[in-house]
Amino acid sequence: MRRYKVSTFLGEAAKGIYRNPLSSIVSVVSLVLALLVMGTFWMLKVNIDVNLDSLEDYRKIVFYMKTTATDEDNENVRQQIKEAFAVTDEDIEFTSKEEALASEKEKYGEESAHIFDLYSGDSNPLPDSFTVSYSENYTDNTLTQRIGIITALDSVEEAKNRKDIVDKIANLKSIINTVSTALLIMLFFVSVFVIGNTVKLTHEARKAEIKIMRYIGATNFFIGFPFVLEGIILGIIAALSSYAIIVSAYSSVVSNIVKNYGDFIKFVRLEDAAFPQIPGMNYYVFLLAAFLIVGLLTGILGTFTNRKHLKA
Numbered sequence: 001m002r003r004y005k006v007s008t009f010l011g012e013a014a015k016g017i018y019r020n021p022l023s024s025i026v027s028v029v030s031l032v033l034a035l036l037v038m039g040t041f042w043m044l045k046v047n048i049d050v051n052l053d054s055l056e057d058y059r060k061i062v063f064y065m066k067t068t069a070t071d072e073d074n075e076n077v078r079q080q081i082k083e084a085f086a087v088t089d090e091d092i093e094f095t096s097k098e099e100a101l102a103s104e105k106e107k108y109g110e111e112s113a114h115i116f117d118l119y120s121g122d123s124n125p126l127p128d129s130f131t132v133s134y135s136e137n138y139t140d141n142t143l144t145q146r147i148g149i150i151t152a153l154d155s156v157e158e159a160k161n162r163k164d165i166v167d168k169i170a171n172l173k174s175i176i177n178t179v180s181t182a183l184l185i186m187l188f189f190v191s192v193f194v195i196g197n198t199v200k201l202t203h204e205a206r207k208a209e210i211k212i213m214r215y216i217g218a219t220n221f222f223i224g225f226p227f228v229l230e231g232i233i234l235g236i237i238a239a240l241s242s243y244a245i246i247v248s249a250y251s252s253v254v255s256n257i258v259k260n261y262g263d264f265i266k267f268v269r270l271e272d273a274a275f276p277q278i279p280g281m282n283y284y285v286f287l288l289a290a291f292l293i294v295g296l297l298t299g300i301l302g303t304f305t306n307r308k309h310l311k312a
Helices: 006-019 021-058 071-085 097-108 110-117 140-151 163-205 207-215 220-261 283-304
Strands: 060-065 092-095 129-133 156-161
Touching: 021 163, 021 220, 021 283, 060 071, 060 140, 071 092, 071 129, 071 140, 092 097, 097 110, 140 156, 163 283, 220 283
Parallel strands: none
Antiparallel strands: 060 129, 060 156, 092 129
16 A cells, blocks of 8 residues: 655645646635625524524513402412413512503603503502413413413403514524525535636646656546645635634624614624533634634535546
């Protein structure tokens, strides 16, 4: 079995890149742009998911009591809610009619505050209410049945359920995931095509040299492996360049946006854990690993898509 020095192959790969600087630069720039689009779109998807997850606070049901309900009725309803939805007291928020009136008064400001003063005490028309937060993904029928158990009680007036909003959020997340996955796959194959064309151009420039190598007995591996390394080198250069650009750009953009809209929009910090189950895997590590893997794969696959061109 023949043994080859790695330095020999690296030298041949470097020679191929040096002899075709324009095509190499075009390949790197094209792959950098593709990786930047992939990385930007992925980070956008992550941030959209985070903000949509925060909207899932709508996974709540509000039960309004009758204005004639007593403290004993309220306690009974609380127990029934705990049993029907398998929740604890921490998942149930009780709002008294006095608190509800104070909230409405605060909402309309001081100019209209005197109007609400007319409804204090026994004149308060607002009811007590229970807000139930649930985590289980109930079906429509199951949720309707459980709500029905509570609204059937004599002291309960009505219930407001926002499951339709939660379902719309879930559907939106599904659409975003599907579209983003399709775009990432498409960009990956575009990158493979770009690297493949570079290898093809390099081969054309060295066609005569490859013929001579075949005449003197060079193996397919000896001729083809430098091209593989060339694709890998271009892929790694593009991956590291893309990583540096997207990390600095993301950090800068997010810091500026947070100053103005931090109260309304949530942003993922790159130092946060991407996968909590993997120690040390924050978004910095994940992005670097993802870019390097994509760079390596595009370099290798781009070369293998042009195997026929490596045969003189």
